Each structure stands twice: as C-alpha cells, then as structure tokens.
Amino acid sequence: MTFPKAVTVAKEQYPKSVKKEIKYGTAGFRSNAAELDFVLYRMGLLATLRSQDTGAAIGVMITASHNPVADNGVKLVDPAGEMLAAAWEVHATTLVNAPDDSLDVVLQEIANKAGIDVGKKAMVIVGRDTRPSSEHLCNAAVTGVKTARGQVWDLGVITTPVIHYIVTCHNDGGKYGEPTLEGYYQKISKAFVKLRADGASNGKYEPEILFDGANGVGALAMEEFVGHIGKALNATRYNKGDGILNHMCGADFVKTQQRWPGGVPEQAGIRCVSVDGDADRIMYSFIDASGKYLMLDGDKIATLVAGYLQELLSASGLKLKLGLVQTAYANGASTEYIQKKLGVPVSCAKTGVKHLHHEAQQYDIGVYFEANGHGTVMFSQAAKDAIRAAAQAKNSSAEKLSGVMDIINETVGDAISDMLFVETVLHARGWSAADWNNAYTDLPNRQMKVTVADRSVITTTDAERVCVTPVGLQDTINKLVSGFSKGRAFVRASGTEDIVRVYAEAPTQEETDKLAVQVACAVH
C-alpha cells in the first residue's frame, strides 16, 4: 500500500462531511468554511502528488477572496506560479468526491495515470488569508501533505499574489526574485521609489491615496509596503481588520455596488484604492469636484497601463509586440479606446484568470485585466532580455520599462503591485484621477443574474461572446440587440454560482436596462 495512512487519518480526523458532488471550479473549491475540513486534507494529499509529478514546489492558498467571512476555499498553485493545470483540476474533483475508504486507491490511480514515482521528495508551500477558519483549514492541508510524506513550508497569513510569487521564485532558483516575503516587498518597493526619485509630485499628480484594506490580509500587506516605501506615497489606511472582512468595503463591494467603500471618509479629489479579501483584485474610486462618485475599474487600469507601456516601448525603439487581453465583460468603450486611439491590439479571452494569462503569453508584453480588477502584465523572456540590455545601455525609456517590470508581479494579479504601477503611470503623466477617468467614457452597462433549472445547458464559443446552446438563443439575442443602435449583449453560465449571467451595453442606461431585461427573459 503506497498511501498507508491516508484512509485512517481521513476517518479519524477529516471524515468526508458533504455528500453532494463538489467541483474544482475557476476559483478552486469554495463554500461555507464548516464544510471544508476534508477538502483541505485531501488537497494537501493532492498537492504532494502534484509536487512529485512536477519535481517542483506546489502552492496551496486558503482563501475565499471577496466572499463573505463565513466562507472559505482552496486553490492550488502550479510550479511557475500559474493556476493548477486542467488535468489536475479533474484529479482534484475526483479525489474530493471519493469516499474515505477508497482514498488510498484513488490516490494510487492518480499517481498511475500521471506516471508519478510516489517515493520522490515533495514540497508544498501553504498560505492563508485572515479568515478565522483559515488556520484550522491550513492544519488540515498540512496533515494531508504530511500523510503523503511531503515537506511543508508554511508562509502563514499572506496574500494570494505573494504565494504565487514565492512558488515561482522558489522553483526558478531565485531568478524572478528572492523567494521570501522580504524579497517580495523589497523588489517591488525599491523599483517604485526609484521611479519617482526626482520628486513624488508631478503636475496634477499628488502622491496621496486612501487605502481600503477590506478588513483582510491586503491591509497587513499594505502596512509592510508603507514601511518600505516611506514618503514616496502617502497612503492613509482604513478597514485594517477591525471590521468584518469584505463587508460594505473592498474591491468587490466597490465594483458591484458602484459606491464609495464604508469605513473610508469621503474626501473629494483623493484616489481611493480598494483591494479584495486576498489582495489579488483592485478598484480605484474618487469623488470629483462636483461631488460625483466615479469608479475606475479593471478596464480603466488596463487601458492606462497598456497605453503607458506602449508609449515607453515606442520611445525606446525596441521592437516588441504589446497586446491587451480582456474578457467579454470589458466595456466596449475601453476596447475601442485602446485599439483605435492607442493602436494597441486587443484579444478577448474566456472569464477566469488562467484563460487571460494563457492568451497574454502570445505577446512579448501581454497586459491582461478583467473588469473586476484582476490582472497584471507578463513579459516574455525575449522582452525581458531586450529591455534589460537597452536599460544597461542607458536608453532612458528602457530604464523606465525595466523599473516598471520590477514593480509588476507577473505571476498573478496583485492588487498592491498593480496600485503601485497605476500610481507610477499617473505620476509620469502628471495626471489627477479626473484626467485618468476622462481618457474615455464608459458605455452604460448592466449585469443580471438569471436562475435556471440547469445552467449547464448554456454553452458558448468565441470567448463567451456567442451562445451555442440552447439552439436558437443566440438568434434571439441577435434580434434583441439589433433593436438598439450600438447595443451588445451576451449570456454565460457562471463558474462560481448556480446562475446564468447576462451582460448588456447600449448608448444610454435606459436602453441598456431594457436590453438586459429582454435578454434575461429570453434565457428564462
């Protein structure tokens, strides 16, 4: 028997407590924290196998991101910091749904399928958010790793982007950066401070923000950054953990409610930065001179940073291909602005970080962002080499690009690193929040949720923009859309909730709402 203790430990400490089938979805396993003990134990076992399979360290992150504090979840991080490979998502689902009694057999089957030598060494890096349930769930994962005879490196309470960074750096021998927390803070902060060494103010840019930590781990990470950045950015911190996680604050609240976050005093003209519960998503907002609330989402961030990278690239004379990856949720005005005004090519990917990440790899410099504020920039090895060489040769635009490359956490969307990049661009341009917002005007848009008996009947193609089944639904959507000049609408089954999502865009809010309701009725 290769996994002699797997069944006993499961039965004695982490018995399977949920009967219904659960699935490793876009965000891993996620549910009420009380139902997750056995899932975490089993993910510890699986992460060990995956580590043996790849001969590299694997990450296990315990978080339910922007979801309520009573929820929790787990995601596995592959060796180069990417999301878990699709074939292993299937293994994860199989393992979690197996009865306690057959765990050893199922583990052996997975090992056989993947051709794994289970005697090999394994290393699993674990991290968790600030949820009260996270420590207990982390212990379950650690027990799983140890039961499968793997080694554990426990990073304690950290953000999701930090675990992606540390897994990457550990596995590449420190090429991307030093594989420690301190290494992470140092790399990003140093580059940020250096790029504003000539003065933190510039034109209409003031180095001052209000930081909404969502009462989660992002607040702790920000305290660390403030210690490293010093006076280069004056960040007043709110929602530091004294209130309820993600409750009436944080990136998801701001995006879905389009409202100023609770717990942050309203101050006109000052940028407010909200992160989510594991600090991998970011939203900006501000109140303009007339008192109007304005939100700057992932699309605004993507267009700002892609535009800046494009400018530096052409000024540097480097022949590298830059592109932006969005999803169907990207506001049509953002796509038009970046394509037509800035001349940056845009591709559309399916919802979910792994799809955007993959698509971005086709460019030398691939910017990807979801409208909900998750995104980053990736540089090919060729791009990195060319930029560093030109920077060495004192090409000033390449020097800036090289600095920007160090501010960015390429391994995954990173709210605070993204924020420092946005601040860098605004500083370089001498822009206020209003200047940034005025670059283009969002088209009115509306999202709706529709409950159906079985959401899997909705299938799509063309990066979710075209509905394939039920047959005829797309024709109906086309007809409805044609009733509006410049309208756009699509439907897709959610990957995280048991619902179908409807998205609509049109020139006025009234028309948009009408179109969304009509499409929702067609789905029903």
Ligand code: 16G
């Ligand atoms: C997950 C995804 C996020 C996506 C969201 C869509 C990752 C790490 N997270 O949270 O990128 O926007 O799902 O949710 O991939 P939906 O399928 O319910 O619309």
Ligand code: ZN
């Ligand atoms: Zn998150």
